[in-house]
Amino acid sequence: MNSSKSKYIRISQEIIARIESGELRPGDRVPSENELIQQYGISNTTARKSLLDVELKGWVTRIKGKGTFVLNRSKEMHLTRILGSLDAIKESFEENLIHEGFTPKTILMEKTIIENGISTNVNGRIFSIEGPVLKYHRLRYANDILMKDDTRYISMTACKNIHLVETGQPLVRLYEEKYKLKIENIHRTISTTILYPDAADNYFENELPLPAFILNGVCMTGGGEIIEIEYSLYHGDKYRFAIDVKPQLFPPPSIFRAADEKNGS
Structure with a gap:
């Protein structure tokens, strides 16, 4: 086996290992040809062959003008979605499915104005939006299977x-x-x-009888204005x-020791 051949295989194996470990999840974009060239110091040809090898082995799919994305290889067609991440909330349901190798479809069921407002209970706390409120009800499909009844x-x-806005x-x-609203707080509860x-x-x-998850949630600005309630x-x-939680940053122990000494503790 010549060195150029072994190099592209080694790189493709490293990409597959990142997928198998969960570092790269279904729908994630894998490194582009240019990124592989910079990371490994390889030629365009080697980078292209590396990605092609991963694709031919059924791990990824290339979408023209978008990049190369990890396929969902779950036999039961399970979708994993991240809670606790604003970045994940901003991602498109349809784009995520396309990246994972599914065909998305959305059916709009209702788009009506409620004059009297709406309230919900999330984690024991009541959240309310004064009217008028737009009720926006959609059915979200993957490969003609209803995945989410979204209101x-x-x-x-x-x-x-x-x-009046195209959504x-x-x-x-x-x-x-x-x-121009800055969404900074997301509160959610999941029940069954x-x-x-x-x-x-x-x-x-x-x-x-079909088991289902119920997601109740609210989106709020940093000032506490409730923009959206989800059911x-x-x-x-x-x-x-999956839960994506960023730990709080705590001061180093030396700060606490200094405060204790100052207080005579």
């Missing part, structure tokens, strides 16, 4: 005329880019329920949730 209630005081992009991104086939508000078309049902057999 949002959006403050029309903060987002004027949002009922193809993630809503949090829309709040920040169009309405059983969806029965004969329930009037069940759109999952299940023939047997969504997730297909319980198709979703996993």
Whole structure:
């Protein structure tokens, strides 16, 4: 085996190892050709062959003009979504599915204005939005399987005329880019329920009782203004949730010792 061949195989194996370890998750972009060239000091040809080898082995897919993304290889078609990350909330549901190798579809069920406002209980605390509020109800599919029954209630005081706006992009991104609102606080709770086939508000078309996750959430600005309340049902057999929590930064122990000495402790 010549050195150039062994080099591109070694690089492709390193990329696959990062995928297998979970460092690169389904839907994540893998390093581009230019990034591999800079990282390993290799030629364009070697970088291209490295990515092609990973693709031919079924780990990634290339999307023209976007990059190379990790495929979802779960036999049961499980989707993993991250809680506790503002960056994850700003990502597009449809783009994520495309990156993972699925075909997305969205059906708009309802887009109506509620004059009297809305309230919800999240983690034992009541959050309310005064009217008018836009109710935005969508069904989100992957490969024609309903994955998420998604309902949002959006403050029309903060987002004027949002009922007239094309909402193809993630809503949090829309709040920040169009309405110049800085979303800084996200509160969410997850619970479970059983969806029965004969329930009037069940759109999952299940023939047997189906477990589902219920996500209640609110999006708020740094000043405490509630922009959105969410109530969504997730297909319980198709979703996993990961928690992304950044630990608080604490002062070094020496600071506490100095304070104790100063206080005579």
